[in-house]
Amino acid sequence: MLIFILKRIAGMIPAMLAISILAFTVIQLPPGDYVSTYAAQIAQSGESVDSAVLNNLRERYGLGENVVVQYFKWIGGIARGDFGDSFEWNQPVTDLVWGRMGMTALISLLTLLTMWAVSLPIGIISAVRQYSIIDYLTTTFAFLATAVPEFLVAIVLLYISTMWFGVSVGGLFSPAFENAPLSWAKAWDFLQHAWIPILVIGLGSTAALTRIMRANLLDELHKPYVEAARAKGLPETRLILAYPVRVALNPFISTIGWVLPALISGELIVSTVLNLPTAGPLLLQALKSQDMYLAGAFILLTGGLVLIGTLISDILLAISDPRIRMS
Amino acid sequence: MKHMRLAALTGISFLALGSASVWAQNYQQSPVLDALVASGDLPAVSERVGAEPRVIVPVSEVGKYGGTFRGGMVGGNDRNMLFTYFGYEPLLAWDADWTGEVVPNIATGYTASEDSTSFTFTLREGMKWSDGSPFTADDVAFFIQDVLPDEKLFPTKPGWLTVEGELPTITVSSPTEFTISWTKPNGLFIINAASVYGVQLALLNKAYCSQFMPKYNPDAEANATAAGAADWAEHMTNMCGVGIENIQRWRNPERPTLEAWHITEPYEAGATRVAFERNPYYWKVDTSGNQLPYIDGLSISVNAEAQTLLLSVLAGEIDYEVRHTANASNLPVLAEGMEAGNFYISARESRVGNALAISVNLNSHDPVKAGIFGNKDFRVALSHALDRTAIIDTLFLGQGTPQQVSPRQGTPYYNERLATQYLEYNVEEANRLLDSIGLDKRGGNGLRLAPDGSPLVVNVAAVTALGANADAAELLVQYWQAVGIDARFSAQDRTRFYEEKTASQHDVVVWGATSGGIDVFIDPRDYFPFSTESNFAVDWAKFYIGDGGVEPPEYVKQQWALYDQIKGTSDTEQQAALFQQLLEITADQFYQIGISTAIPQLAVVSNNLGNVPEGTPTGWIHPDPGTLNTEQFYFKN
Numbered sequence: 019m020l021i022f023i024l025k026r027i028a029g030m031i032p033a034m035l036a037i038s039i040l041a042f043t044v045i046q047l048p049p050g051d052y053v054s055t056y057a058a059q060i061a062q063s064g065e066s067v068d069s070a071v072l073n074n075l076r077e078r079y080g081l082g083e084n085v086v087v088q089y090f091k092w093i094g095g096i097a098r099g100d101f102g103d104s105f106e107w108n109q110p111v112t113d114l115v116w117g118r119m120g121m122t123a124l125i126s127l128l129t130l131l132t133m134w135a136v137s138l139p140i141g142i143i144s145a146v147r148q149y150s151i152i153d154y155l156t157t158t159f160a161f162l163a164t165a166v167p168e169f170l171v172a173i174v175l176l177y178i179s180t181m182w183f184g185v186s187v188g189g190l191f192s193p194a195f196e197n198a199p200l201s202w203a204k205a206w207d208f209l210q211h212a213w214i215p216i217l218v219i220g221l222g223s224t225a226a227l228t229r230i231m232r233a234n235l236l237d238e239l240h241k242p243y244v245e246a247a248r249a250k251g252l253p254e255t256r257l258i259l260a261y262p263v264r265v266a267l268n269p270f271i272s273t274i275g276w277v278l279p280a281l282i283s284g285e286l287i288v289s290t291v292l293n294l295p296t297a298g299p300l301l302l303q304a305l306k307s308q309d310m311y312l313a314g315a316f317i318l319l320t321g322g323l324v325l326i327g328t329l330i331s332d333i334l335l336a337i338s339d340p341r342i343r344m345s
Numbered sequence: 346m347k348h349m350r351l352a353a354l355t356g357i358s359f360l361a362l363g364s365a366s367v368w369a370q371n372y373q374q375s376p377v378l379d380a381l382v383a384s385g386d387l388p389a390v391s392e393r394v395g396a397e398p399r400v401i402v403p404v405s406e407v408g409k410y411g412g413t414f415r416g417g418m419v420g421g422n423d424r425n426m427l428f429t430y431f432g433y434e435p436l437l438a439w440d441a442d443w444t445g446e447v448v449p450n451i452a453t454g455y456t457a458s459e460d461s462t463s464f465t466f467t468l469r470e471g472m473k474w475s476d477g478s479p480f481t482a483d484d485v486a487f488f489i490q491d492v493l494p495d496e497k498l499f500p501t502k503p504g505w506l507t508v509e510g511e512l513p514t515i516t517v518s519s520p521t522e523f524t525i526s527w528t529k530p531n532g533l534f535i536i537n538a539a540s541v542y543g544v545q546l547a548l549l550n551k552a553y554c555s556q557f558m559p560k561y562n563p564d565a566e567a568n569a570t571a572a573g574a575a576d577w578a579e580h581m582t583n584m585c586g587v588g589i590e591n592i593q594r595w596r597n598p599e600r601p602t603l604e605a606w607h608i609t610e611p612y613e614a615g616a617t618r619v620a621f622e623r624n625p626y627y628w629k630v631d632t633s634g635n636q637l638p639y640i641d642g643l644s645i646s647v648n649a650e651a652q653t654l655l656l657s658v659l660a661g662e663i664d665y666e667v668r669h670t671a672n673a674s675n676l677p678v679l680a681e682g683m684e685a686g687n688f689y690i691s692a693r694e695s696r697v698g699n700a701l702a703i704s705v706n707l708n709s710h711d712p713v714k715a716g717i718f719g720n721k722d723f724r725v726a727l728s729h730a731l732d733r734t735a736i737i738d739t740l741f742l743g744q745g746t747p748q749q750v751s752p753r754q755g756t757p758y759y760n761e762r763l764a765t766q767y768l769e770y771n772v773e774e775a776n777r778l779l780d781s782i783g784l785d786k787r788g789g790n791g792l793r794l795a796p797d798g799s800p801l802v803v804n805v806a807a808v809t810a811l812g813a814n815a816d817a818a819e820l821l822v823q824y825w826q827a828v829g830i831d832a833r834f835s836a837q838d839r840t841r842f843y844e845e846k847t848a849s850q851h852d853v854v855v856w857g858a859t860s861g862g863i864d865v866f867i868d869p870r871d872y873f874p875f876s877t878e879s880n881f882a883v884d885w886a887k888f889y890i891g892d893g894g895v896e897p898p899e900y901v902k903q904q905w906a907l908y909d910q911i912k913g914t915s916d917t918e919q920q921a922a923l924f925q926q927l928l929e930i931t932a933d934q935f936y937q938i939g940i941s942t943a944i945p946q947l948a949v950v951s952n953n954l955g956n957v958p959e960g961t962p963t964g965w966i967h968p969d970p971g972t973l974n975t976e977q978f979y980f981k982n
Contacts, residue, residue, distance in 0.1 A: 050840035058808075058843040059422065073892075074500050106421040107614050108592050110573075114614040180660045181685070188653060189617060193644060196618045197610045290649045295617045299649030303420050308840065 019336065026332055030325045037321035038096075042089045044317070045310045051081045052105040052308045059307075079105060092314060102311030106304070111315045114300065119319050121190070122289075122297040126281045126323075128212065129220040133277070137224045138270075141231025142263060145239065156228060163225035168284045172218045172291040188293040190215070215292055219284045223277055227270065234269055238262035264338070271334045278327030282320055372398075373635045375410040378625055387625055388477070390636050395471030398630045399450060401977050404441075404956040407631055408639040408979025415662055416645040417654040418619075419669045423647075424592045424612060426668050428541070431621070431643065432594070433971030434603050435543030436466060437535065441973050443696065443962045445863045445917075447539040451480075451547050451603065457535065461915040463526030464534060470521060474550050474601035475624040482523035487551035489515040489525065491560065497578035498587050503545065505537035505867070508912070532915040533866050540867060540966040545589045550601040557581035595619065603628070605638040605976040612647070619645045629976055639979035661686035664951040665978075667693065667969050671947040673741065674812050679949060687952050692945035693963040698861035698871050699750040699939035700741060701817055703727075704880035707936070708849045708895060713795050717784070718852070721935055726778035728767040728938045730828045736820055737941045740813060745941035750871050752928070753861040753943070757921040763932035775828045784829075792831040806835040807855040808842045814855045817940070821855070849883045856880055861943060864966040866911060866920065872931045873904040881936045900930050955979045 053075045076082055080091070095102055101111035144153040176188065189196070195207045238244065239262055247257050289298035297316050304313035374382070374390040381387040418426045438450040452466040472480045492498050494512055506513060508527045517523045525534075537543060555561035557569070557580055569580035581587060586594030595612035606621035621643035629637040648654045655670040657663050659682040671679070671690070679690055705724050709715040717723050733747035747768045752758035779785075783796035795801040803825070807818035818834050825832035832853075837845070845851050859878075860868045870878045874885035874897060885901055887894025907927040911920045946963045948970075956977050963969035970978075 048838070048840065050844045054843045054847070055840045056422070057847075058839040104421075104614070109614045118615050176656055180656050181682075188656070189646075191617075193618060193646075197616070197620070291653070293617070293646075293649050293653040295615065300421075300615055303649065307420075307422065309421075 022336060023333060026329055030329065033325055034322060038093055038318055041314050041317035041321065042092065045313050046085050048308065050308065052079065052310065053081060055307045092311065101315040104309055104312040106307050106309040111311050114312060115315050115319060118295065118297040118300055121295055122282065122285060123323065125212065125215060125285060125296055126278065129216045129281055130277065132216050133220045133224045133227055137227035137231055141228045142235060145232045145235035146258060148236065160225035160228050163221045168218055168222055169287040169291050171221060172288045175214065175218065176291065190294050215288055215294055218288050219281060223280055227273065230273065231266065231270060234266035235262055238265050268335070268339055271338060272331055274327055274331035279324045282323060371634055372630060375623060375641060377641055393473065393626045394628055394630055394636055395469055395473060397453065397469040397471065398628050401629050401631055401637060401974050403631050403977045404958045406955070407633045407635065408955055408977060410639055410641070412640050412980035413642040413644050414640050414978070415664050416643065417648055417657055417663050417666065418645055419648050419651050419654055424595055425590065427595050427612065427645070428589065429968035429971050431606055431975055432604055433541060433544060433968050434547065435539055436546050437539045437543065439539050439967050439972050441958060441961050443862065443967045447535060457915055461530040461532045462528065463524050465522065465524040468521040469628060472628045473626040474603060475607045475626050476601040477626055478550065478552055478601060480603060481520040482517040484549065484551045485523055485546055486515045486517050487555060488546060488549050489513055491558065492549060492587055498581065503542065505533065505542050530913040532912050532920065535915065536863060537867060541968055542589065547603055548589060549585055549587065553601050554581065554585040557584055606643050617647050619647065627976065631977060638976035658688070658949050659686050661688065663949065664954050665948065665970060667946065667948040667963065671949045676947065688949050689952060691948045691950050691959055693948050693969055694960055695943040695946040696753060696862040696962045696964050697858050697943045698752055699748060699858035700745055700941040700944050701814070701855055701939065702750050702858035702871055703821065703853060703855055703938040705853050706849060706851050707882045708884035709852065710849060713797060713799065714852065717795065717801065720782050722778045722782045724935050724938065725767050726775040726828065727825060729769060729771045730775040730824050731821065732770040732824065733768065733940055739820065740816055741941060741944045744944045748939055748942045750858050750937045750939035752865050756862050758865050758924050760925060760928040760932060763928050766932060767935065772828060779828060787829065791829065793829040801831060803830055803832045804835040804852040805832055805855065806837050806842055806845065806851055806853070808839045809836045810839055818855045846880060847877055847883060854880050858939065864964060865924065867966055869908065871937060872928060874901055900934065904930050953981050955981045
């Protein structure tokens with residue numbers, strides 16, 4: 019088992035390097051650089067900026083240099099734990115990313131757990147009670163939820179709460195707690211706000227997972243080993259949970275690999291709409307203003323998170339299914 | 346001579362206004378400070394405001410203490426929202442109506458030498474920083490002698506503080522009196538000192554900020570390293586925010602300030618909210634002797650998107666918003682949400698020279714286009730081809746009247762000929778002019794060919810993120826195609842737009858016009874090649890600022906010479922006369938095409954917010970709401 023995990027981790031290193039090269043290339047693709055975006059923003063608000071100041075900035079940030087040189091400077095810094103400075107915030111990127119990435123990871127994890135907690139029982143019930151009222155209801159709901167994009171749900175939610183209830187949803191904390199140190203009261207405040215993004219981000223994937231669970235379980239329900247167990251007089255609930263559900267879980271677990279990136283990219287848009295203090299809005303802002311070290315750090319870390327998600331699902335699979343561990 | 350008399354007189358009248366000691370015995374303070382004074386942690390209010398506080402006449406009534414002001418910023422680089430709302434504390438200030446008069450603020454008055462080379466300021470007796478330390482002429486001298494000349498802190502010197510590259514010198518004659526001087530005249534110094542830029546002179550507390558300089562503290566470099574900064578200059582910038590536009594200005598809660606509120610929750614990496622609390626040592630009082638500000642604290646949300654801020658406005662969670670959401674395209678949704686959100690929409694008078702400035706590139710790098718664009722008749726034809734009334738109705742809901750890019754009517758800088766020439770919608774005349782300059786040959790598609798027979802495609806670029814500009818560009822293209830010009834709308838990203846324009850690779854760009862009032866002297870980019878923002882001739886402007894470029898024809902140099910003469914005097918009448926000469930050349934050359942007089946800038950104001958005047962002017966040089974004295978805003982309930 020340990021060797022299996024180590025091999026997987028070793029495989030992640032080249033993948034990570036590939037992600038870093040890709041991230042850096044993508045950031046460099048659009049014309050211009052941070053300084054020209056900055057100049058355009060300043061000028062638009064009627065403020066004026068000296069071209070000598072801009073040239074100074076370009077020099078300070080080394081923006082004139084060759085892309086390859088810039089890449090090696092960047093990746094070399096990261097190897098030493100230095101992600102460079104954010105142009106826009108004038109602060110080390112490290113100060114910016116960890117808190118935001120932590121919040122992203124927390125939201126994603128909570129969403130994943132909620133998704134499982136909801137889709138597993140619903141999937142089981144709608145498989146066992148196939149073509150019942152519950153099955154039809156969940157099926158209809160699942161199709162709707164998968165079809166509607168998450169950001170639209172977020173916007174509709176915002177519209178309803180603002181126009182009908184006069185409160186703007188958004189953020190993860192009440193103003194009083196926003197910059198307060200961690201406490202039980204703050205955690206409670208967080209949970210009161212967090213259910214909205216969790217609901218919005220998880221909605222589509224939950225529906226999809228419910229369908230997967232239902233389909234997998236239906237495949238298993240009529241297999242001979244179930245009939246045999248039933249014939250031996252096992253209580254129905256115990257029977258279903260102990261045998262077919264366990265088998266049906268296999269593809270369920272292996273979806274973590276794709277659920278995690280879907281969650282994170284869904285989180286990006288939803289967070290921007292809902293104004294959450296997660297990585298999403300900051301990444302979007304960094305990309306728009308070509309704040310390349312900040313954007314690079316986020317893309318790299320998000321890529322890392324996806325790789326970790328895949329690793330987790332591999333490990334869980336290996337635990338739940340001996341065939342994978344052995345092969 | 347005339348000028349000096351004027352300045353001396355103003356100086357005296359300033360002093361008369363500034364002496365407020367009649368109330369010295371009975372100042373009042375916010376109840377939140379009572380306990381601190383009672384416990385002895387804070388001196389009495391009369392000691393804190395000093396002997397000569399500035400007396401603010403409230404806009405409508407004497408306000409009440411208390412409350413938290415709610416505002417919103419967008420993105421990570423919106424520091425100037427804080428600056429223009431709460432950070433406008435210059436030595437001398439503009440009046441709220443921007444008549445061009447400067448009023449006392451940190452300084453009670455000034456006198457200028459006859460040749461405008463030296464300026465003597467008088468400060469208030471007993472004025473203090475937010476930490477209680479005295480504010481004196483030494484603090485200003487610290488900036489001018491130690492900070493400004495430093496290559497690390499100020500690699501490029503602010504243009505308004507230099508005269509032909511020469512930095513000012515300062516002589517301190519007493520704690521409340523100092524003289525700033527150059528060897529050559531700086532006639533625009535006073536209006537710059539009253540604009541946003543002037544805040545720079547009284548930004549740094551010497552006692553606090555000097556600890557970061559090796560000159561004053563031998564451990565400065567070691568302290569910087571310990572704090573994780575690259576060198577002492579970076580450390581000092583982080584702690585003191587040495588420039589008016591540095592984001593670090595809004596970061597360090599320890600930094601003493603002269604502003605009405607000081608920051609408590611900093612504007613830093615990934616913050617979603619910044620907060621301020623009242624400066625107990627603020628040096629302004631109202632006419633009843635109440636120490637300002639009325640409002641105890643500020644809470645400003647940092648939003649990822651302007652749309653999120655708009656929702657906050659609609660939910661009634663913003664008390665004043667002028668920057669991101671209060672624009673014409675949001676007017677319907679704002680009007681609909683007024684009642685539920687408990688706010689009203691106020692119109693601010695925008696003092697720019699036009700609603701839009703359409704620039705044809707006179708420095709085109711394409712030789713064929715350079716010849717055509719450089720021909721004035723071509724630009725006149727483009728102007729006649731536009732139905733401005735229809736454009737104004739479509740884009741600006743009928744607000745505004747047709748006008749070219751020009752200083753505003755009613756100011757001494759207004760030039761009738763420049764403002765009104767070639768406004769008439771006359772397709773026949775446009776066609777005649779185009780035919781007459783060798784564009785009479787048409788291609789297979791019926792559109793005009795260049796004189797050499799090649800197709801003439803004119804790209805009209807606008808930034809899609811700035812909706813009004815892009816909408817205008819689409820309309821222009823239709824009008825110009827109607828006179829046979831193969832004009833094409835080029836929707837661009839902001840960065841791309843800037844890259845292309847700065848490299849002078851554009852054909853025609855649609856952008857906002859700037860200064861139209863007294864600020865024409867501070868930023869005259871629309872009237873001659875002055876900066877790389879002079880979109881009609883970027884290469885000529887580069888030559889002017891010494892950044893490469895192309896040598897321009899004689900008439901441009903004449904304009905530069907006239908501008909130098911304006912800087913050489915502080916006699917406002919003479920400045921206006923010289924500027925009229927300069928504008929005559931602008932009118933002759935017809936550099937830019939305008940559409941309409943400036944359209945109002947909207948502001949969203951909470952019904953609960955008191956002392957907010959109506960219809961005041963706005964702009965970067967005269968920031969809104971900073972010039973309305975936000976310290977006298979108060980909550981009615």
